[in-house]
Amino acid sequence: MQRVEVQLGQRSYPIDIDTGFAALPASLASARQVVIISNPTVAPLYLDQVSALFSAPPLHILINDGEAFKTLASFETILSFLLENSMSRDVVLVALGGGVIGDLTGFVAACYQRGVRFLQIPTTLLSQVDSSVGGKTAVNHPLGKNMIGAFKQPEQVIISTATLTTLPSREFAAGMAEVVKYALLGDAAFLDWLLKHSEQICQQQPETLAQMIRHCCQMKADIVSRDETEQGERALLNLGHTFGHAIEAFMGYGNWLHGEAVAVGMVMAAELSAHRGWLSKQDVASVRRILQSFGLPVAVPDQMQIANFMPFMKTDKKVKDGQMRFVLLSAIGQASLVADVTEAELLQVFG
Numbered sequence: 261m262q263r264v265e266v267q268l269g270q271r272s273y274p275i276d277i278d279t280g281f282a283a284l285p286a287s288l289a290s291a292r293q294v295v296i297i298s299n300p301t302v303a304p305l306y307l308d309q310v311s312a313l314f315s316a317p318p319l320h321i322l323i324n325d326g327e328a329f330k331t332l333a334s335f336e337t338i339l340s341f342l343l344e345n346s347m348s349r350d351v352v353l354v355a356l357g358g359g360v361i362g363d364l365t366g367f368v369a370a371c372y373q374r375g376v377r378f379l380q381i382p383t384t385l386l387s388q389v390d391s392s393v394g395g396k397t398a399v400n401h402p403l404g405k406n407m408i409g410a411f412k413q414p415e416q417v418i419i420s421t422a423t424l425t426t427l428p429s430r431e432f433a434a435g436m437a438e439v440v441k442y443a444l445l446g447d448a449a450f451l452d453w454l455l456k457h458s459e460q461i462c463q464q465q466p467e468t469l470a471q472m473i474r475h476c477c478q479m480k481a482d483i484v485s486r487d488e489t490e491q492g493e494r495a496l497l498n499l500g501h502t503f504g505h506a507i508e509a510f511m512g513y514g515n516w517l518h519g520e521a522v523a524v525g526m527v528m529a530a531e532l533s534a535h536r537g538w539l540s541k542q543d544v545a546s547v548r549r550i551l552q553s554f555g556l557p558v559a560v561p562d563q564m565q566i567a568n569f570m571p572f573m574k575t576d577k578k579v580k581d582g583q584m585r586f587v588l589l590s591a592i593g594q595a596s597l598v599a600d601v602t603e604a605e606l607l608q609v610f611g
């Protein structure tokens with residue numbers, strides 16, 4: 261087993277990465293009330309194994325599968341289930357699934373009786389390298405992605421790389437977008453490593469995957485430890501997300517996977533960076549190439565013009581004092597938050 265620590269004082273927690281589900285500490289395993297939140301795709305695969313981690317048999321509730329169900333309605337369904345089953349403030353919630361289940365469960369954990377403990381057991385590559393770590397929780401609103409949420413750190417993150425064996429290849433590729441994101445925003449050497457190991461990654465060689473996941477979790481843990489609530493540096497983790505969230509919302513939640521939209525968003529961020537002279541054309545081409553090598557899209561959906569992005573980008577959570585802010589690349593492996601991108605510049609680059 262490999263362990264990465266998220267250092268947040270009293271709210272610090274471990275991320276355990278193993279080939280199976282690592283054992284829980286007694287304080288969690290012996291919880292009197294446990295509710296596992298999952299969906300009808302993941303539960304038949306892993307609910308029994310995860311239930312067995314607890315000494316008392318947990319209850320469970322399944323939410324319909326998909327981004328379209330990361331909503332206030334699902335949030336309310338879970339709250340009602342907890343109340344109907346007389347769950348107290350001691351309850352431990354367990355998110356068993358991908359980022360949708362993780363974000364939704366975390367938001368319930370932040371709100372139920374003003375906050376209860378929760379565990380992240382991420383089962384997609386994307387959730388293992390990104391969404392289960394760092395305490396961002398949210399649901400979507402028709403007018404914007406992740407617009408309603410809270411910061412709520414889990415007690416522990418338990419990653420079993422064996423869960424990736426059942427993940428559809430399109431979902432695996434979507435997770436690779438977030439992996440490439442870490443390399444582009446802060447670690448050029450990791451980009452070289454990814455290129456060198458792309459065959460083993462695509463073949464899902466277990467040791468290579470564990471090493472890659474650990475590296476991403478360590479990068480995220482370090483950033484979150486320095487800037488938990490995104491006052492500065494953490495915003496860099498949104499590379500590609502301003503454009504990407506607009507694609508997800510415009511195309512209808514669930515039609516484009518989050519990782520696919522982020523992949524195109526990163527290409528757009530690279531193009532904007534090149535327009536400013538920070539990246540070369542070759543750099544942009546290599547961003548495209550690495551994303552394509554992992555089976556990801558790199559072109560804006562045919563249905564979208566830059567005008568379609570604008571309403572979503574203007575309500576992005578990075579907007580400050582009415583000004584849109586973008587994460588751009590000052591070099592491959594070096595990102596920065598930029599506050600002077602105008603609509604005119606966007607039109608010039610993408611119009």
Ligand code: NAD
Pocket residue numbers: 299301302305325326327330357358359360361363383384385386387390391392393394395396397406423424426427428431434518519
């Ligand atoms: P997802 O949760 O929709 O999971 C993708 C699909 O894979 C679903 O159909 C799911 O049922 C299925 N699945 C999950 N595990 C499986 C397994 N082991 N085997 C077979 N099928 C499996 O999508 P995702 O990509 O995991 O997460 C995307 C979400 O994460 C988005 O809502 C995004 O906004 C959010 N996100 C949050 C953060 C954060 O910091 N909180 C960061 C990045 C992304």
Ligand code: GLY
Pocket residue numbers: 390391393394396494497498
């Ligand atoms: N995925 C962006 C963040 O956690 O900050």
